[in-house]
Amino acid sequence: MAYITLDFDAYRQNLEYMGQKVGDISKVMAVLKDNAYGHGLEQMAPLAAACGIKRAVVKNTHEASVVAPFFEKVLILIEAHPKSALVNDKFIYACDDLHAIDLFPNGCTIHLKVDTGMRRNGVMPCELEEAFKKIRENGLNLEGIFTHFYGADMLGSDFYVQNECYKKVKIACKELAKKHKIEPLYFHSRNSAAILRINDDFDDDFVRAGIASYGYTDLDESFGDFNLKPVLALWADRLSTRELKKGDVVGYGGVFAAKDDMVVSSYDLGYGDGLFRQNGENNLHVKNGKLILGRMSMDCFSLEGDEDSICVFDNVKEYAKHFKTITYEILTQLSPFLKRVVKPYTNN
Numbered sequence: 254m255a256y257i258t259l260d261f262d263a264y265r266q267n268l269e270y271m272g273q274k275v276g277d278i279s280k281v282m283a284v285l286k287d288n289a290y291g292h293g294l295e296q297m298a299p300l301a302a303a304c305g306i307k308r309a310v311v312k313n314t315h316e317a318s319v320v321a322p323f324f325e326k327v328l329i330l331i332e333a334h335p336k337s338a339l340v341n342d343k344f345i346y347a348c349d350d351l352h353a354i355d356l357f358p359n360g361c362t363i364h365l366k367v368d369t370g371m372r373r374n375g376v377m378p379c380e381l382e383e384a385f386k387k388i389r390e391n392g393l394n395l396e397g398i399f400t401h402f403y404g405a406d407m408l409g410s411d412f413y414v415q416n417e418c419y420k421k422v423k424i425a426c427k428e429l430a431k432k433h434k435i436e437p438l439y440f441h442s443r444n445s446a447a448i449l450r451i452n453d454d455f456d457d458d459f460v461r462a463g464i465a466s467y468g469y470t471d472l473d474e475s476f477g478d479f480n481l482k483p484v485l486a487l488w489a490d491r492l493s494t495r496e497l498k499k500g501d502v503v504g505y506g507g508v509f510a511a512k513d514d515m516v517v518s519s520y521d522l523g524y525g526d527g528l529f530r531q532n533g534e535n536n537l538h539v540k541n542g543k544l545i546l547g548r549m550s551m552d553c554f555s556l557e558g559d560e561d562s563i564c565v566f567d568n569v570k571e572y573a574k575h576f577k578t579i580t581y582e583i584l585t586q587l588s589p590f591l592k593r594v595v596k597p598y599t600n601n
């Protein structure tokens with residue numbers, strides 16, 4: 254049966270590396286949204302906790318419920334219906350604009366997002382005063398302020414400019430917190446790329462580590478070699494083997510035709526499992542270099558030879574490049590129904 258292996262030591266090493274960057278691993282919030290970037294929420298949450306992570310970041314209330322037993326706090330990024338937010342001592346909701354402040358239920362804990370240039374979510378810096386006032390009036394528990402960088406992995410000045418805006422926001426928020434007697438008030442801004450770029454200019458309370466914890470970065474090589482280790486590998490098992498005569502075709506559309514007599518096998522993984530579909534026209538190969546023959550089916554693909562088990566990839570960078578996309582997309586598409594096996598599993 255096709256399955257995913259998760260390398261616990263790689264995950265620990267990536268998290269510890271970021272822990273060193275920020276001074277203490279407890280400042281690293283593990284971003285486990287979207288089924289832990291396809292790795293498996295149920296598997297990754299206890300591993301993060303075993304590494305000393307105290308806070309997780311997830312997509313929605315459902316994901317928060319799954320990971321809550323493992324963490325002190327869980328930040329929920331996406332809640333389009335703030336009225337239905339849950340009030341308890343673990344859940345924290347990202348608050349994306351002034352209007353949402355009116356909708357979250359009394360007593361709900363929030364982190365207020367500030368728009369420092371991405372123009373997607375968050376209150377504008379000029380709205381901060383009003384936001385703090387509304388938060389007070391509506392009886393919300395403001396525990397944190399955060400922003401998100403749109404260009405932390407880009408060369409150029411975008412990151413610097415946005416970070417300057419964030420620094421001003423921070424000063425303003427500290428003033429407002431004093432005025433409204435809000436304490437403690439935590440700050441966080443950095444995603445993976447911004448964490449990897451830390452030199453000696455870090456004074457936030459937390460960071461949000463996503464893709465780098467899983468072993469990847471899109472940062473330009475000029476920023477350094479970060480020695481991140483991919484956590485996930487995808488494996489497929491042999492379904493069936495047959496001998497082809499010269500001219501026989503394989504799979505839908507008969508796109509691949511044997512140039513000679515050959516042995517082919519099918520493997521139990523396809524685009525229905527979230528693998529990007531090979532259409533038979535461009536060369537896509539599995540880890541050992543063998544080309545996928547013809548079109549990938551929903552639940553299987555074919556290779557030359559007859560090995561029992563095949564590693565499709567243990568590093569998605571090349572796969573992502575092949576499909577002109579980013580590692581995030583290849584990973585998050587992986588079906589939650591694939592079996593996940595943690596290696597080595599040391600339940601400490």
Ligand SMILES: *Cc1c(COP(=O)(O)O)cnc(C)c1O
Nearest residue numbers: 284401444445461462463464465
């Ligand atoms: C997904 C996400 C992150 C993590 O980003 P990476 O680049 O994967 O580290 C951090 N913050 C927010 C708000 C996010 O949505």
